Amino acid sequence: MSTLSERILGAAAGSYVDHKVDRAYAHDGTGVLALASWKAMEAGCIADPGRTCLIFDHIAPANNSVAAGLQQELRTFAGEQEICFSDIGGGICHQVMAEGIALPGEVIVGADSHTCTLGAFGAFATGVGATDMAAIWAEGATWFRVPETIAVNLTGRFHGAAEAKDLALTYVGRLGMDGATYRALEFLGEGVVSLSMDSRLTICNMSVETGAKTGLFYADETTARFLEGFGVHAESQEPEDCCYREELHLDLGEIVPVIAVPPRVDAVRPAKELEGIALDQVFLGTCTNGRYEDLARFARIVKGQKVKVRTIVAPASRSTLIRAAGNGVLADLLGAGCTVLSPGCGPCLGAHQGVIGEGEVCLSTSNRNFRNRMGVGGEIYLSSVATAAASALSGVMTDPEGYFAV
Amino acid sequence: MRFEGPALCLGPDIDTDLIIAGRYLRTKDRSLWAAHAFEDLDPALAGELRGKVIVAGKNFGCGSSREQAVIALKEAGVRGVVAPSFARIFFRNAINIGLPVAECEFACREGEQIEADLRTGILAAGGRSYRMNPLSPRMLEILAAGGLVEWWRGRR
Incomplete structure (x- = not known):
């Protein structure tokens, strides 16, 4: 009887395995160093170009001539090697991979820490650094230590304003920033049924903030229906009775809107305790909360009103943006006074498009509130989409519960 | 495979943004990263790192996977980094770049x-x-080769 990670990697927890990589991807940030290592390796050609992707998202479009030059090198490389390539505007690497490329049961490696997002499909998806990626380009395989697993048992369903991000922040707060180091998280239990694919992606995305190697949901009908939308057939995966290193129980019905206080992702407090903190910027987007469901939820709250603080929205992908543009969500966001960026990571890592200034406070739907990350001397509070929307409307940190009163 | 040097003590949960801030990533000049190491933790630290064991x-x-x-x-x-635990991507990156951990x-x-023998x-x-x-054994091999690029070239 095995955990899903053990089943996919074909070995027991604790053992080291060499395993074929089914999908490998890098972005414009890590791709630069991966290409440097690749050139130094003199490997010749990519082992499996059809399963290798390069996706521009971190500084897309380029913000200066240095970034533009580095991106041009990567573009040329992608063309020469005939690998799958997503240029600026395509979206965040994890979201591009989530739109019909990543499949249940696959081993997926990305040169980005949030590759764990794709565990939402029942894949073993984990992040590596640039040189590991170069070696995977060359060999089509890499080594893994099969992780022990922490089971996160979910019961009930969300009430009121609570959403997937609140669950994610809650488990990060419960486990701590290193509570799952070297381990995998498996999200199980009857509570899973009520969670959409977009929600599962949000939940898995933050598993790395506990140190976890990945976070996984078992593929089920929700997964299959989602992938059918991209013309892909997927089989369900059944959990087996197995040995978990640790178990965590969370009742979705007890999850409330929460906020992570800087500079720690695990310093999680109820939103209502932080009400009234003045904000300079609200940011909706990223691989955590830039998907269609997130944009639509935000739009539903701000529709017909005006935001009181500058509000930046970065859709996670082109298809997210097209969908939002097609059904009025985008118009609602723009009408409320939001600034909409091209699909990509936006200001999450403080590189461009919404860097905050000294002493400024940003409420962000992203996943990291590390010191100076979005700009030197600025502070980042992390919240759900609903909390961000309610706070954008009031200009100060606001518990969104009032917007969901029955 | 030994490393040694005087200890430089740091606290827990040091993230990769603190080791090298995102605003310095887009360059090919590796000395720039060394010059700005730990800048947001303590700007004086970068000048004190040579020969030390962290x-x-x-x-x-x-945090981020940034190599x-x-x-x-x-x-x-x-010379090397010692800690009760590491974030796994940093740990793999260190082995791959040939920095003993x-x-x-x-x-x-x-x-x-500090004197350590891996x-x-x-x-x-x-x-x-x-x-x-x-x-x-694989990690030791890669470190002994000086990093993953060198290990890979040596295997061919």
Whole structure:
């Protein structure tokens, strides 16, 4: 009887395995160093170009001539090697991979820490650094230590304003920033049924903030229906009775809107305790909360009103943006006074498009509130989409519960 | 496979944004990363790293997968990093770039001489010795080669 990670990697927890990589991807940030290592390796050609992707998202479009030059090198490389390539505007690497490329049961490696997002499909998806990626380009395989697993048992369903991000922040707060180091998280239990694919992606995305190697949901009908939308057939995966290193129980019905206080992702407090903190910027987007469901939820709250603080929205992908543009969500966001960026990571890592200034406070739907990350001397509070929307409307940190009163 | 040097003590949960900030990533000049290492933690630290062994608290290198964090420390002359635990991507990156890393827990005293041998798994500090968590044979091979690029080239 095995955990899903053990089943996919074909070995027991604790053992080291060499395993074929089914999908490998890098972005414009890590791709630069991966290409440097690749050139130094003199490997010749990519082992499996059809399963290798390069996706521009971190500084897309380029913000200066240095970034533009580095991106041009990567573009040329992608063309020469005939690998799958997503240029600026395509979206965040994890979201591009989530739109019909990543499949249940696959081993997926990305040169980005949030590759764990794709565990939402029942894949073993984990992040590596640039040189590991170069070696995977060359060999089509890499080594893994099969992780022990922490089971996160979910019961009930969300009430009121609570959403997937609140669950994610809650488990990060419960486990701590290193509570799952070297381990995998498996999200199980009857509570899973009520969670959409977009929600599962949000939940898995933050598993790395506990140190976890990945976070996984078992593929089920929700997964299959989602992938059918991209013309892909997927089989369900059944959990087996197995040995978990640790178990965590969370009742979705007890999850409330929460906020992570800087500079720690695990310093999680109820939103209502932080009400009234003045904000300079609200940011909706990223691989955590830039998907269609997130944009639509935000739009539903701000529709017909005006935001009181500058509000930046970065859709996670082109298809997210097209969908939002097609059904009025985008118009609602723009009408409320939001600034909409091209699909990509936006200001999450403080590189461009919404860097905050000294002493400024940003409420962000992203996943990291590390010191100076979005700009030197600025502070980042992390919240759900609903909390961000309610706070954008009031200009100060606001518990969104009032917007969901029955 | 040994590394040694005076200890430079750091706290727990040092993230890769603190090791090298995102605003310095887009360059090919590796010396720039060394010059700005730990800038947001303590701007004076970068100048003190050469020849040192970093002895950090738990979860060193958490956060982003940026390999520049390891390269910054290596280029700055850090001999090795010891911590009770590491974020796994940083740990893999360190092996791949050829910066010795070891999991070991002991009370760090600033400047105290650290001597570590990754093959025997023994670390000596201030006249006491401690056992480090063993590295896998593959990790030892990669470190011995000087990094993953060199290991890969040597295998061909």
